Amino acid sequence: MTDAKDERRPAGELEAAVMAALWASDTPLTPAQVQAELSSGLARTTVTTILSRLYEKGTLERERQGRGYAYRPIQDPHGLTALRMHGELARDSDRESALARFVAQLTPDDEQVLRRLLEEGL
Amino acid sequence: MTTTLLLIPLLLPCASPFLARRILDHRSPVAALWTLTVSALLLAAGTVAALGTFAVTGLLKIPAFAALGELVHPLRTPSERLILPVAALAAGLLTLGTFALGRSAVRQAAGLRTARSQAERRSTAGDLCVVDSPHPDAYALPGRPHRIVVTTGMLRALRPDEREALFAHERAHNTGGHRYFLAAAELAAHCHPALRAVREAVRLVAERAADEAAATAVGDRRLTARAIARAALAAHAADSDRPAFTPAATTGPVPRRVAALLSPAARTPRILPWIAVLLAACAVISCATAATGALSVHQDIEVAQGEASR
Numbered sequence: 001m002t003d004a005k006d007e008r009r010p011a012g013e014l015e016a017a018v019m020a021a022l023w024a025s026d027t028p029l030t031p032a033q034v035q036a037e038l039s040s041g042l043a044r045t046t047v048t049t050i051l052s053r054l055y056e057k058g059t060l061e062r063e064r065q066g067r068g069y070a071y072r073p074i075q076d077p078h079g080l081t082a083l084r085m086h087g088e089l090a091r092d093s094d095r096e097s098a099l100a101r102f103v104a105q106l107t108p109d110d111e112q113v114l115r116r117l118l119e120e121g122l
Numbered sequence: 123m124t125t126t127l128l129l130i131p132l133l134l135p136c137a138s139p140f141l142a143r144r145i146l147d148h149r150s151p152v153a154a155l156w157t158l159t160v161s162a163l164l165l166a167a168g169t170v171a172a173l174g175t176f177a178v179t180g181l182l183k184i185p186a187f188a189a190l191g192e193l194v195h196p197l198r199t200p201s202e203r204l205i206l207p208v209a210a211l212a213a214g215l216l217t218l219g220t221f222a223l224g225r226s227a228v229r230q231a232a233g234l235r236t237a238r239s240q241a242e243r244r245s246t247a248g249d250l251c252v253v254d255s256p257h258p259d260a261y262a263l264p265g266r267p268h269r270i271v272v273t274t275g276m277l278r279a280l281r282p283d284e285r286e287a288l289f290a291h292e293r294a295h296n297t298g299g300h301r302y303f304l305a306a307a308e309l310a311a312h313c314h315p316a317l318r319a320v321r322e323a324v325r326l327v328a329e330r331a332a333d334e335a336a337a338t339a340v341g342d343r344r345l346t347a348r349a350i351a352r353a354a355l356a357a358h359a360a361d362s363d364r365p366a367f368t369p370a371a372t373t374g375p376v377p378r379r380v381a382a383l384l385s386p387a388a389r390t391p392r393i394l395p396w397i398a399v400l401l402a403a404c405a406v407i408s409c410a411t412a413a414t415g416a417l418s419v420h421q422d423i424e425v426a427q428g429e430a431s432r
Contacts (some may be wrong), residue, residue: 015250016247016249016270017289019252020252020272020277023274024278024282040283073252075254101259101260102261102276102292103260103357106357106358110354110377111355114377118348118352122348122351122384
């Protein structure tokens with residue numbers, strides 16, 4: 001991906017990418033770390049802008065680290081309720097039809113095929 | 123004659139599972155999505171029209187309803203002894219189908235509502251809604267605005283570039299309006315049991331369409347294939363305590379999607395998509411015979427009402 005391509009992407013998609021990187025990490029991340037993690041040619045200033053915007057919206061919390069800040073997602077107080085609802089949703093087989101899920105369940109054969117493909121350097 | 127005509131729309135959908143399975147390999151996913159969905163709807167309409175005509179015919183053989191229908195002569199039907207059980211069966215199937223469809227619609231609407239209220243409650247960034255759950259899962263949540271819901275388990279199972287492929291896939295579901303295709307396939311599957319196989323084909327081909335869109339968006343087919351494979355394995359590992367869902371001998375949908383992405387993109391089939399033409403022909407014949415049968419019965423009813431002469 002080139003710089004130009006990433007800078008042209010809609011703001012929402014960039015926010016989503018930054019947010020995903022923070023959620024995937026166990027520790028708070030600095031703008032530099034987010035930029036390195038995404039490795040997608042985003043300018044540091046762009047990452048910093050997105051992070052401070054998300055912080056102002058109350059989506060992220062931050063702590064001092066060195067001369068700047070490290071950010072992490074705010075754990076929502078309703079987290080447990082939402083998690084339970086999510087569990088209910090996941091058990092309902094009808095949701096299969098209501099929502100297009102990324103991956104369907106695998107048969108043991110499927111699992112072997114996929115493992116072999118990945119081992120062969122897919 | 124009319125009875126035979128009306129049996130055709132009930133039998134034609136039985137050919138659809140075979141055709142639907144073949145169409146997956148032959149067409150671009152978006153074209154296949156349209157062909158399958160429209161054909162399924164037409165086949166479903168033919169089935170309902172045929173069943174409805176049988177039910178009405180039988181009903182008008184009952185004196186009370188014949189009086190209500192202002193029949194002055196008895197309605198002419200092929201076999202007096204056969205028509206009542208057939209009509210009762212048709213009416214029963216229609217009632218059952220309607221009931222099952224209603225139940226499924228209510229449950230799916232409830233599922234969507236739960237998902238939406240959950241998404242509203244979560245902190246979102248852009249269109250992404252993260253659910254803090256170790257179970258890897260991701261889905262598109264259409265609405266205003268469109269959202270994509272991803273669990274932390276899924277985010278951690280994938281590398282950053284693979285996450286971008288996943289997001290592009292879910293966004294393609296939303297912008298492609300795939301939920302309408304899925305709903306139409308669901309509707310058709312409730313009209314004729316043979317159309318359930320077509321519903322599965324529609325689901326798979328909608329995933330394929332989103333996969334292709336994702337591959338174009340991230341500019342890398344291998345990367346998209348890898349994201350799907352790794353996400354599926356992560357989800358599989360997380361719910362290995364659940365019983366396997368089908369011990370099917372055939373390859374499941376995920377390896378088929380991966381294989382399709384690994385094959386070269388430039389696969390524009392110059393051969394005439396016979397299978398698609400065949401499926402569309404089945405659908406059109408089904409509707410045409412159902413309409414002819416229904417019109418013929420309508421004519422008989424008018425004769426019985428003394429409004430038309432034979």
